[in-house]
Amino acid sequence: MHTKPLSVSVIIPVYNEERVIANTLEQLAAITSQIKNAAFSIICVDDGSTDDTGKILQRITGIKLITHPSNRGYGAALKTGINSTNDDWIFIVDADNTYPLQQLEAMIDEASAHDMVIGSRGGKGISFYPHKRLARWILRKIVHVLTGIMVPDLNSGMRLFKKSLYNEFCHLLPMGFSFTTTLTVASLYSGYRIKFIPINYSHRTGSSNIRPVKDFFGFMLLIIRLASYFEPLSFFIPISVVLVIIGILRGIRDIFVVNSIGSLSVIICLMGLQFFFTGVIADVLVRRSNKK
Numbered sequence: 001m002h003t004k005p006l007s008v009s010v011i012i013p014v015y016n017e018e019r020v021i022a023n024t025l026e027q028l029a030a031i032t033s034q035i036k037n038a039a040f041s042i043i044c045v046d047d048g049s050t051d052d053t054g055k056i057l058q059r060i061t062g063i064k065l066i067t068h069p070s071n072r073g074y075g076a077a078l079k080t081g082i083n084s085t086n087d088d089w090i091f092i093v094d095a096d097n098t099y100p101l102q103q104l105e106a107m108i109d110e111a112s113a114h115d116m117v118i119g120s121r122g123g124k125g126i127s128f129y130p131h132k133r134l135a136r137w138i139l140r141k142i143v144h145v146l147t148g149i150m151v152p153d154l155n156s157g158m159r160l161f162k163k164s165l166y167n168e169f170c171h172l173l174p175m176g177f178s179f180t181t182t183l184t185v186a187s188l189y190s191g192y193r194i195k196f197i198p199i200n201y202s203h204r205t206g207s208s209n210i211r212p213v214k215d216f217f218g219f220m221l222l223i224i225r226l227a228s229y230f231e232p233l234s235f236f237i238p239i240s241v242v243l244v245i246i247g248i249l250r251g252i253r254d255i256f257v258v259n260s261i262g263s264l265s266v267i268i269c270l271m272g273l274q275f276f277f278t279g280v281i282a283d284v285l286v287r288r289s290n291k292k
Contacts, residue, residue: 006038006111008160009085010093013077014057015047017095022056024097029062031101038108043084044095045077075179082166091160092180098202099158106197107160115192116161118184120153121201139220146227146234147188152196155181165192172229178222185223189230232286236279243272 010028014021025042032040042063046054048071057065066080082090089111093099099119107117136154144150157180166173169186173179187194227235247269254262 003037003112005036006089006108007087008038008040008089008091008108009082009087009163010040010042010091011078011081011085012042012044012093012095013047013074013081014044014049014053014095015071015074015077016049016051016053018049018052018056020097021053021095022060024095024101025060025063027097027101028093031104035105035108038089040091041085041087043081045081047071047073047077073175074177075173076175078179079170079173079175082163085163088163089160090163090166092157094157100199100202103158103197103199104160110195110197111160113193114195115165116159116183116187117195117197118153119156119158119199120196121156122198139223142220142223143185143188146223146231147185149188151184151188152198154184156199158199159183161187172226174222176218178218181222182226185226186230189226228282230286232279232282236275236282240272240276240279243275244269247272 010032012024012028017024021044025044028042032038032042044057044063044065046057046065046067048068054067057063064084066084068077068080078092091104091107093101103119107119110117139154140151143154155177159180161183165183165187168190169183172186173182184194224235247265247267250268251261251265254260254265
């Protein structure tokens with residue numbers, strides 16, 4: 001039975017990649033030309049580069065070039081590219097030559113059975129510094145607790161997904177690096193079919209724009225925000241229970257020590273009740289919103 005080829009837009013956000021962008025696009029053109037079960041268009045979004053990246057991109061044929069007058073962020077560049085296409089599938093990849101583009105065909109082969117296929121990074125390009133490994137584990141563990149799924153790679157920049165998935169969550173997707181994390185967590189909460197494929201991640205050419213400490217706390221707040229958005233009861237009720245228990249234990253301690261219940265015990269219990277009712281109200285609003 002003949003299957004219609006997938007229509008895929010390759011979106012590449014580019015910022016100050018004059019040293020590698022030509023090589024990345026050359027590899028991509030060679031690889032996509034060999035894949036028979038998909039039709040590709042390549043869209044590069046120059047996110048306000050201050051080096052010669054823009055001039056190099058203007059000389060390259062076979063791509064659609066969109067230019068931001070100033071640097072707006074990774075997520076903003078992806079949104080610009082995705083919004084400019086009508087293809088059914090989106091493939092995003094970084095311009096820095098760190099991702100194995102030859103894995104694209106394997107990802108295309110998985111597309112028919114999944115809504116999103118993600119390249120799960122391993123290899124020499126992954127940092128093995130203890131503090132970075134701990135940060136990655138903490139983020140993955142938070143998502144595991146909230147969704148029940150231990151995700152191997154939350155924010156891989158190499159992934160293939162249906163454009164309809166992007167359309168559903170576009171209002172949640174931020175302008176910065178947490179675009180991919182948001183898309184992963186939102187898709188997990190909504191029960192979409194996600195496939196992780198192990199890939200070898202290489203060392204980056206040039207300096208990274210990632211700020212480890214700031215971005216770690218940003219990712220953590222983002223995951224908590226998404227949890228309260230999709231599953232408010234799962235997020236607020238455990239906090240409520242913990243606070244009420246602490247308040248009761250504090251009250252028991254007060255009775256034995258000062259023969260009365262202190263104001264701090266009452267305040268902690270009231271905070272617990274406040275979290276409980278906030279979760280209930282948020283859950284009602286989410287369910288009502290989903291029915292519309």
